[in-house]
Amino acid sequence: MMFDAQTFAQLSNGLVYSAIAVYALALLAYAAETAGRVATTGTVGADSQARSRLVGAATIGAGSPDRSRLADAAPVVDDPPSRSRQLGAVGTSLTVLAFGLNLGGVVTRGLAAGRAPWGNMYEFVLVCALTAAAAYLAFLSRRPVRAFGVWIVAIVLLALGLAVTVLYTPAGDLVPVLDSYWLVIHVAAAITAGGVFTVGAVATALFLVRHRQERRGTAQEPRGRYAASLPTTRTLEQVAHTAHIFAFPIWTFAVIAGAIWAENSWGRYWGWDPKETWAFITWVCYAAHLHAQATAGWRGVRASWFALAGYAAFLFNFFGVNLWITGLHSYAGV
Amino acid sequence: MRTAVILLALLALAAIPGSLFPQRNVASDPAAVINYARENPRIAPWLDRLGMFDVYASSWFAAIYVLLLVSMTGCVLPRSRRLWQSVRGAPPPAPRNLGRLEGHRTWDTKQEPVEVIATAAAHLRRKGFRVVTTGEEVRAERGYLREVGNLAFHLSLLVFLVGIAAGRLFGFEGRVAVAEGGTFANDLSQYDAFTPSAWTDVDGLEPLSFRLEEFDVSYQTSGPNLGQPTEFAARLAYRAGSAQEKTITVEPNHPLDVNETKFFLTGNGYAPLITVRDGRGEVVFTGPVIFLPLDSSFASDGVVKVPDAQPTQLAFEGFFLPTADIGPQGPYSAFPDALNPQLFLTAYTGDLGFGDGVPQSVFTLDKDQLTQVRQNGQPLSQALSVGETMRLPGGQGSLTFDGVSRFANFQVAYDPGKEITLVAAVVLMVGLTASLVIRRRRVWLRLRPTEDGGSLVEVARYSLTRREPPPDEIENLMAALHRPDRSATASKDAPA
Numbered sequence: 001m002m003f004d005a006q007t008f009a010q011l012s013n014g015l016v017y018s019a020i021a022v023y024a025l026a027l028l029a030y031a032a033e034t035a036g037r038v039a040t041t042g043t044v045g046a047d048s049q050a051r052s053r054l055v056g057a058a059t060i061g062a063g064s065p066d067r068s069r070l071a072d073a074a075p076v077v078d079d080p081p082s083r084s085r086q087l088g089a090v091g092t093s094l095t096v097l098a099f100g101l102n103l104g105g106v107v108t109r110g111l112a113a114g115r116a117p118w119g120n121m122y123e124f125v126l127v128c129a130l131t132a133a134a135a136y137l138a139f140l141s142r143r144p145v146r147a148f149g150v151w152i153v154a155i156v157l158l159a160l161g162l163a164v165t166v167l168y169t170p171a172g173d174l175v176p177v178l179d180s181y182w183l184v185i186h187v188a189a190a191i192t193a194g195g196v197f198t199v200g201a202v203a204t205a206l207f208l209v210r211h212r213q214e215r216r217g218t219a220q221e222p223r224g225r226y227a228a229s230l231p232t233t234r235t236l237e238q239v240a241h242t243a244h245i246f247a248f249p250i251w252t253f254a255v256i257a258g259a260i261w262a263e264n265s266w267g268r269y270w271g272w273d274p275k276e277t278w279a280f281i282t283w284v285c286y287a288a289h290l291h292a293q294a295t296a297g298w299r300g301v302r303a304s305w306f307a308l309a310g311y312a313a314f315l316f317n318f319f320g321v322n323l324w325i326t327g328l329h330s331y332a333g334v
Numbered sequence: 335m336r337t338a339v340i341l342l343a344l345l346a347l348a349a350i351p352g353s354l355f356p357q358r359n360v361a362s363d364p365a366a367v368i369n370y371a372r373e374n375p376r377i378a379p380w381l382d383r384l385g386m387f388d389v390y391a392s393s394w395f396a397a398i399y400v401l402l403l404v405s406m407t408g409c410v411l412p413r414s415r416r417l418w419q420s421v422r423g424a425p426p427p428a429p430r431n432l433g434r435l436e437g438h439r440t441w442d443t444k445q446e447p448v449e450v451i452a453t454a455a456a457h458l459r460r461k462g463f464r465v466v467t468t469g470e471e472v473r474a475e476r477g478y479l480r481e482v483g484n485l486a487f488h489l490s491l492l493v494f495l496v497g498i499a500a501g502r503l504f505g506f507e508g509r510v511a512v513a514e515g516g517t518f519a520n521d522l523s524q525y526d527a528f529t530p531s532a533w534t535d536v537d538g539l540e541p542l543s544f545r546l547e548e549f550d551v552s553y554q555t556s557g558p559n560l561g562q563p564t565e566f567a568a569r570l571a572y573r574a575g576s577a578q579e580k581t582i583t584v585e586p587n588h589p590l591d592v593n594e595t596k597f598f599l600t601g602n603g604y605a606p607l608i609t610v611r612d613g614r615g616e617v618v619f620t621g622p623v624i625f626l627p628l629d630s631s632f633a634s635d636g637v638v639k640v641p642d643a644q645p646t647q648l649a650f651e652g653f654f655l656p657t658a659d660i661g662p663q664g665p666y667s668a669f670p671d672a673l674n675p676q677l678f679l680t681a682y683t684g685d686l687g688f689g690d691g692v693p694q695s696v697f698t699l700d701k702d703q704l705t706q707v708r709q710n711g712q713p714l715s716q717a718l719s720v721g722e723t724m725r726l727p728g729g730q731g732s733l734t735f736d737g738v739s740r741f742a743n744f745q746v747a748y749d750p751g752k753e754i755t756l757v758a759a760v761v762l763m764v765g766l767t768a769s770l771v772i773r774r775r776r777v778w779l780r781l782r783p784t785e786d787g788g789s790l791v792e793v794a795r796y797s798l799t800r801r802e803p804p805p806d807e808i809e810n811l812m813a814a815l816h817r818p819d820r821s822a823t824a825s826k827d828a829p830a
């Protein structure tokens with residue numbers, strides 16, 4: 001049976017809507033898991049509290065990279081009651097399924113348009129949601145980061161919701177200036193970095209939450225319980241660091257590829273177009289973050305704010321600049 | 335490092351206003367700053383004084399990045415010296431108390447100390463460590479490339495700046511619109527706009543000329559993106575220096591490139607073919623006249639100036655509609671392609687004002703000394719299809735719409751620093767990746783004789799980077815030591 005472009009376009013829309021539905025179910029499962037975990041955190045109580053204090057002390061005490069392995073001995077989140085754990089597993093399975101549907105939606109979109117499926121904002125968001133989910137699942141396969149699930153899936157849902165309501169564009173050809181091989185590379189790199197930065201930002205934000213709780217020892221209070229149910233600051237910090245270290249060179253490459261594309265299209269590789277400016281700001285924020293992580297007195301909490309600023313700049317570039325500020329890039333089309 | 339963090343944060347903040355206010359020499363719209371100043375007459379002069387319309391060329395922006403680069407150089411040069419020393423030197427001795435390090439393990443062995451040390455050294459060498467041994471210690475280190483990458487990356491930023499500066503000092507940008515059949519020679523006088531740099535050699539522009547043979551454009555004629563362009567192509571016959579004439583098709587992303595002077599196709603529009611006769615009945619103008627597009631359906635406006643007409647100079651002003659149609663608000667263009675082209679013109683007589691020597695734009699009329707032509711008390715205005723003629727009352731002249739041709743707009747760029755910048759970017763990319771991915775670390779093994787005649791083996795490692803070293807490195811080393819026969823064979827093919 002031969003599929004034509006129209007069929008693929010419809011199939012893509014169907015897959016995207018199914019992905020949204022399944023992500024929503026995954027969100028419910030993860031939310032229920034989180035609720036269960038938080039509810040039991042207080043009762044696991046004094047013991048886990050003491051352990052997490054110990055972990056905090058070990059992490060702060062270890063100025064040099066040769067940190068003790070103490071933290072690994074305290075898998076505070078790894079023993080929630082089994083019902084909650086099952087819900088978490090269901091959430092993960094649903095996320096994997098939704099990821100598959102999301103992927104299908106992107107691939108069929110590409111088949112419908114006969115090109116790489118990242119030519120307008122609707123498609124950027126589809127692919128960015130996909131890479132964020134992929135980065136999360138990749139981390140999940142090696143580290144205990146299921147506590148992120150609820151946040152990642154919520155962000156992905158929000159992004160896809162925006163995509164189908166506000167940004168939707170029918171599948172079609174590109175305007176000729178966008179029809180470039182450097183564009184394909186540039187956008188692919190930017191989107192990949194964006195997905196990984198998303199995981200980095202979630203890990204960083206949770207690190208801040210958890211860090212506050214460890215310092216204040218508020219696991220008994222309702223507000224501290226959620227924080228206490230999270231992975232240790234050490235795990236969170238490492239996940240964030242790995243994500244940033246992975247995404248930063250990709251982002252650097254995206255900016256360079258973008259400059260090469262600009263040179264090919266307009267004869268100047270950098271023109272301080274708003275899009276370029278915010279890519280630069282993003283880059284500089286993350287560079288500041290990496291430096292702060294290597295600076296005594298700034299490592300940890302202060303450095304985290306730079307990473308979050310970088311992510312905010314990335315988001316602003318993605319949404320703010322595309323929708324509100326005009327420049328040469330704005331004919332990428334909404 | 336704290337200086338670097340603070341300066342980087344400042345750099346990020348300083349870059350923001352440039353994306354919020356219109357910028358000179360930057361924006362796609364050259365009139366943006368002027369329009370902004372007109373709309374905000376109160377604050378614009380203040381913003382201007384603060385350099386807000388020229389952020390990236392302002393002294394405060396330059397101050398930040400120059401300080402950053404100076405501090406970076408001050409930081410990185412001593413580090414280079416230390417790296418050089420450590421690359422030439424041997425891995426350092428084990429700290430007294432290995433027990434405080436990560437991955438610390440101890441066990442007893444009956445093996446000969448020499449054998450243990452040889453096996454461990456061979457294993458670590460095979461894993462890419464640089465290794466030295468003493469009678470009772472193995473000292474190993476790897477990941478020196480991380481530092482090399484870090485240094486290369488930071489120093490490439492300086493090269494980067496050199497490349498940017500070269501372009502800013504010697505390059506230029508320009509713009510020129512050429513109608514089909516029209517020619518261009520690379521000379522200052524032929525540009526519609528030309529922005530030189532401080533030291534641009536304006537008399538030594540690359541010798542080249544071209545003729546626009548044909549300009550093709552196609553549009554989607556159905557589907558959701560109806561009217562969206564699908565293809566632009568400008569066919570040029572060009573001659574570089576004294577070489578043979580060649581033809582080339584210039585498309586978006588495929589410029590004409592003659593020794594780094596590049597012509598990019600960045601826009602297009604219509605140039606109606608027009609013939610004008612004057613009051614004596616003589617042909618005083620014939621050829622294409624560029625009309626500038628106003629919107630995506632290519633409704634365009636333009637003027638025709640005929641200074642050679644006698645007894646009075648003539649001028650025409652009006653619209654060109656490629657696919658003319660009449661809507662409730664009057665004539666409009668229904669499609670960007672030329673399916674039903676029409677010209678809507680009014681006419682003027684009098685003095686075009688060329689006499690006073692002030693250069694004027696070809697796209698606007700100076701109406702000070704012109705009189706609009708009237709008929710029956712109304713301004714004369716006429717819609718012309720191809721082949722039709724507009725006659726001025728009283729035999730003052732006529733204009734014939736002969737046909738439709740197109741024009742192509744070229745953005746011209748010459749940037750001699752581009753290659754330097756590209757090389758710096760590649761070094762930056764490779765160096766950065768190496769510096770982030772490679773994990774520099776040391777591994778030590780120490781032997782101490784025990785009372786029963788065997789030895790106590792101690793291993794541990796120390797990471798010089800924040801990222802965790804590979805998790806099973808120590809386990810692998812132990813496995814190699816616990817199975818001496820396998821390691822013994824392996825050590826034979828290990829590099830000496």
Ligand code: HEM
Nearest residue numbers: 287290294335338402403405406409410484488491769770
């Ligand atoms: C010109 C602006 C600068 C930029 C864009 C920049 C960028 C970076 C980046 C992206 C890294 C991360 C690589 C890594 O973590 O290994 C880094 C690391 C580093 N930078 Fe810079 N840097 C700049 C200026 C400086 C300055 C002024 C200093 C000295 C105070 C400096 C010293 C370092 C050091 C020592 C590292 C290694 C950090 C570590 O060991 O993790 N950099 N730089």
